Amino acid sequence: MARFAIFVALAEEMSYAIDEMKKWGKFTSDPRIDLPRGQTKFNYNLNRFKGSNDRIEVNLIQGMGNIISAAHVGTAFLQGMSLPPELALLVGISGSLNSQNAALGDVIVSNFVKYYSPDKILHIDKAKAILVDSAMRDAHITKGSKGVKPYPEDPDKIGLDDRDLVYGDNAIRFLRDQIFHEDLDNIGSQFVSDANENPKLPFSLRQGALLGSNWVIDSDTYTQYIVQKNDWLDFDFYFLNDPSGFTERCKWNAEEPLAVDMESYGFFKAVAQFSRRSTNVKAYAVRGVSDLCANKGHLDKSEKNVNRKVATENAIFATLLLIQYRLANSVFNHVL
Structure with missing residues (x-):
């Protein structure tokens, strides 16, 4: 594989990503022609930033969700096992769980994903x-x-959060998991800190946890439920009825996730499994905030997907800046 590998889910986001990437470099072949032919991997040269000419491999994940994300990323890594990427980046959109911490258009750079399902x-x-x-x-x-x-x-007696009671006399039990992909160079936090100090950056960068979900969240009530469940384990089914089972099966800390998406958990799971058997790969999810996890359908329709487009473009631009920062440790003076 190339030194840097970018993964983008869904053709719509890939289309926005291609337009933004063409501003800063060149594809070796035209994705607009090759995508309809079934090609999902493209080579790209980042040559508009001073001192950069490193090849980047751009991969389309054909679909959405953690399962297909893990399958696609894992397959890409296995195919390039002899030369794994130095840095893998999952780029796309997300829904903010708290607009005070992550507003529309902001970009989250994360190496920590929590999973509640x-x-x-x-x-x-x-x-x-x-x-x-x-x-x-x-x-x-x-x-x-x-x-x-x-x-x-x-x-x-059996204890149960009444919000987990469904279909009459049935209850849902939830599993908790989290993946922290350690970066010994601490490049992500340094990048976010340095980038935010530049007044020309057209959006704010955030660093923190993402929530990996298996469904699209379009409900303010459910968003509040998720935020409360994150902080208060006391209402968890395992804790109420099987504390030892909670300790054994649920990994969790109190860090509040900034946003939710449907691919980050699968992405980091694949990277973690690959890193156990081969060279450790640095990995980040870079997610633009396109909605606030409520009235999503109305927002997309009324804005004609403008927020999705802007969020993807911001995430791609941040990704290219991060790659350049990795290459040169300083990018902003001659780019922004």
Whole structure:
């Protein structure tokens, strides 16, 4: 593989990415011609930035979601195993979980992804259930009783956050996981800090955790639920009923994710598995904020996908700056 590998999910985002990349370099063949023919890998030379002429491999992930992301990235790495990339970058869009921390158009540079997803649905005997409702949650949070069950212990009862009750008498259990892809050179945080000091940067860069999801989040209520679940493990099914199972199966810390996407978890999972058997590959997800996880459909329609386009372009520009920063440790004076 090339020294740098960029992965972009979905043809729409790839189209926006191609236009932005053409401003700063050249593809060795025209992706607009080759994409309809089924080609998904393209070589690109970053030659508009001073001192840069390194080849970059640009890969289209044909679809969305963590499974196809992991499959595509893993396959690309295996095909180039004899010469893995120095830096792998997943580029695309995301939805902000808190507009104060990540606004529309901002770009998040992350090497940390958290994952919260159903792993079991089970029938519940409501006669034996203690449902933790909003009043109990509010009282528990007000008291600040972290690490304490929000109801008296009863071995014959099953505790359940009432928001996890679905389809009548069934409940969803959630699995938690997180992947921190260590970068010993600390290039990401240095890049974000230096870039934000340049007043010519047309957007803000953020660094922090992403939330990997298996579905599109378009609900303010669910966004609030996710944010609360991140902070308060007390309402987790495992904690309420099987604390030892929580310790064994759920990895989690309290860092608040800035945004949610559907490919980062699969991307970092593939990179982590590959790095266990070969040279350690540095990896970052670079995600432009295109929505606020609520009224997404209305926003896309009313703005005619402008926010998606701008978010992708910003993410690509930030990615090219990051690559240049990796090459020269200083880029901003002659680029911005």
